[in-house]
Amino acid sequence: MATTAPRRAAVIGGNRIPFARANGAYAKASNQDMLTAALEGLVARHGLAGEHVGEVAAGAVLKHSRDFNLTRESVLGSSLAATTPAYDVQQACGTGLEAAVLVANKIALGQVESGIAGGTDTASDAPIAVHEGLRQALLSLNRAKTPAQRLKAVSRLRPGQLVPEVPRNVEPRTGLSMGEHMAQTAAQWGVTREAQDELAVESHRNLAAAYDRGFFDDLVTPYLGLTRDQNLRPDSSVDKLSKLKPVFGRGDDATMTAANSTPLTDGASVVLLGSDEWAAERGLPVLAHVVDAQTAAVDYVTGHEGLLMAPAYALPHLLERQGMKLQDFDLVEIHEAFAATVLCTLAAWESESFCRDRLGLDAPVGALDRSRLSVNGSSLAAGHPFAATGGRIVASLAKALHEKGSGARGLISICAAGGQGVMAILEAA
């Protein structure tokens, strides 16, 4: 039996469409439209038209039932060879990064030579379901065999059932929105309003600067009239943000506003991965390699841990396996679901008791030099189309590491609904 020793998958490039605010520029675009647009930009940039790619893995968090084969349908609508297999992945906001890890692992094992990972989400073109009572009545009607059974099924219909079910951003088990969960964790860690607003302003400033220096020229393809992320406010300031009213949390201590929380957003992103040989055959430069990845989950249902704190738990596993310290990373990307998410995670790693009691470490992970954090902006500025965030971060971190020079290492941390977290390490080629 032939076996292949694991090798490191290369991050060759990425592409996304600018992210739009919900009910903005992409209000009428579907997930399939956006994912196909992101794929087509990647195909054009890397000369992949008509090419067979090992596999495409992508997903969406808010998904219509008709989109059961979303990624494969998008591949068929693209210029990639129709022989390119595809499958859907779904791990809430971790979808895009998890998809990249899955593809990278197959490349590492020699099961495929190339692959594309990504994600798309629309909060505008959201799936609306029928009322549960109506759904049950219709299913009974479908099962009914006799006129009496049909009559009974129809008799269960009520006018109130015409009100549709719209997807809501709440945890099914707690009924609390993600923002409410985060507000509890933020209060627990004593994260201040000022610190959150400063992080939000920094995100806008960094993203705007990255656009201005052309950093995204080979990472973003204009779509439906947008050339930059619609949510980006380069002139954002702590002074302006301080005037906003809190939207999550209770009472005078509430700190989370619309500006230091990510807005609902539409968009799609993809990343091109491959073996070094595959890239070399096509003359495509390699930006970085996928070194390692780790997922974690926490028990948030009983209130034992905050909903979005799982990445804090994933990190020690990665550090131990790689023999690294947090401070060894040249660049760190912590997805800004909320500014408070980033600040709570950093605070937890600095806390001696948290690291000892929760992570089982002898010494705290320690502080992170903030100048290494999300240097080209992150979700607070760009927006966060759930499944598209992973691809956005992988591509821009790979490029930023490549700019730093061979051997530079970067860490990606993404929290996800359900108390989960996905992390990965990239190293510049």
Added chain:
Amino acid sequence: MELREVASAPSLGPLFARAALSQKGRGGQLPSHGLRLARLEVDRWRLLDYQHLCRFTGGDVLPHTYPHVLGFPLQVALMADRGFPLALPGLVHLENHITVHRRLTTADRLDIVVHAADLRPHPKGTLVDLLTEVEVAGERVWEGRSTYLRRGRSAADEQGAAPAGGAGAPDMPGGPPAGLLRVPEDLGRRYAAVSGDVNPIHLHALTARTMGFPRAIAHGMWSAARTLAALGPRADGPSSSSVWFRKPVLLPSTVELLVHDSPHRAVAGLVSGRDERREHLVLELHT
């Protein structure tokens, strides 16, 4: 040729009404002038609705057939005019030919010129071509030729004229269907909303009956666009297509898509009917 500028795409409802009221006593020569709509900016949301209805991918690339939709109001304006020799109501779209010289996007400002040409006899009446030419900054990027038939007494020699099925049309592809298209009853109204073509034969069974159809019929250019969409994104770039329309698709119905594909040429057809086969169109695409 004299070109008359049109400030914006005319609304088709009033034009159809005017054409219907002035259909008597037409004849004579084709108008010597053409109509020009300059620097047209594509409405992205209307384009998205069109792309979704025809099953193209929604985005900034104009589908192969979209400039036809943009130029169609000019065709109607030309034909609705009292001076046009053929009456518009009952005119049958027989063939449509399109050449895409380069991929077009919503960033392009389109100069669209429409004029009529080649009024000629046909075994079943009289044919005319409506030519649509699209330029961007002086560069010819797209052209279309729509051939319409006015049924009536023919001056053509029955033996020598072109067959009704369309001269030059390829054979209908054989084999099992590549796909089944379920064409809903409200398609005509939905296509009218995205194309502006409110021709009553497409809108409802009742309005179609007044024009001699048993039910409303699918718009030929929807059927052609839907067939092209089934062939994938290859028709977005430089390519040429020809479609020959045969029997109309009655709404609602389920039609079979037949495809014969080769590297640079695809032939596709739409047929329906288990017992008695009805051929709706045959389309040839060169890429």
